[in-house]
Amino acid sequence: MKRILAALSAGALFGAGLDESNMADPRKVLAFLDVFGQWDPSLLWVMVGAVTVYAIGYRLLIRRDRPWLAHTFNLPTASRIDVRLLGGMALFGIGWGLSGYCPGPALAGLGLSNPDVFALVPSMLFGGWIADYWSKAPSLPVKTIAAEAK
C-alpha cells in the first residue's frame, strides 16, 4: 500500500510540475521547438530546473543502501550507442515535432480534458507495442559502437 501511495504521489507531483510549467500545452512545447520562428526558451528552463534538482538529489540518495520501500535501486546500466537508440530517438523527435507531445504531457492531458490526447495516446501505446514486436524479431540489425569510443 505504501508503495502504491509513493508511486501515485510521485506521478501526481510530476503531473503538477508539467501543468505548472505549461508543458502539457502543446503550443508551448512547439514554440520551444520552433527555433526559426518566435522562439520560446521556456522548455529549456524546465529541463534546467528538473536536471539540477535531480542531479544533486540523486547523488545524495544513492549513497544509501537501498530505497525506503524497495530492496534495490533499479538503475539502467546500458551504455551502448547503437542504431536502435539513434533511430528510435530520431523517430521520437519527429513525432514530438509533429504534435508537441512527448509521453508525459500526453498522459497528463488525459486529466486536462484535452481532446488531442484521445487520438494520440492510443496510437502511442500501439507504437510502443509495434516496437516491442520488432525488437523480438531476430533479423533486426543492431550495430553497436562502444560508448567509450564516443
Place this chain on the structure above:
Amino acid sequence: MGGHVSNFTPWSALYGGILIGLASLWLMATLGRIAGISGITYSLLPPKAGDALWRVAFVIGLPLGACLWSFWHGHAHATSHAPAWQLALAGLLVGMGTRLGGGCTSGHGICGVARLSPRSLVAVPVFMATAMLTVALIRHVFGSTP
C-alpha cells in the same frame, strides 16, 4: 537561433521543472526507480505480476496531479488544433521511437542527463534535432500547423 523570443515564462518553467525533479527524486527515494514515463507505461503492456501496481499508480497519478494543479491555478488549457490523423501519426512515432530508444524527455532528458548516462547524452540532442527540424519543415517550409 533566429526570430524573436516570445511568451517566455522563465519562472513557471523553473518552478514546474523543480516539481518534476522532486517527483523523479521521490520515485527514486521510495521505489528506487527512474521516472521515465515511456518505460513506466510500456512495461504495463502486458502487465507483469508483482511489477504492475506501482506503474498503474504512477500512470494514474500523472493526469490526476495535472488535473488538480490546473483547477488550483486556473490555467487555460488549449489543444493543438492539429488534425486527428496528424496526432495519431505523431503518437505512433513517439510510441515506437521512445520504446526503441529506451526513454523519452523524462527518462533520458531529465534522469539520464542528470546521471550523465552516455546513452541519454546522445539521445537528447538527437530527438531535439529531429523535433526542431520537423517543426521547421511544417511551419516554415510547408507553412502548415501546428
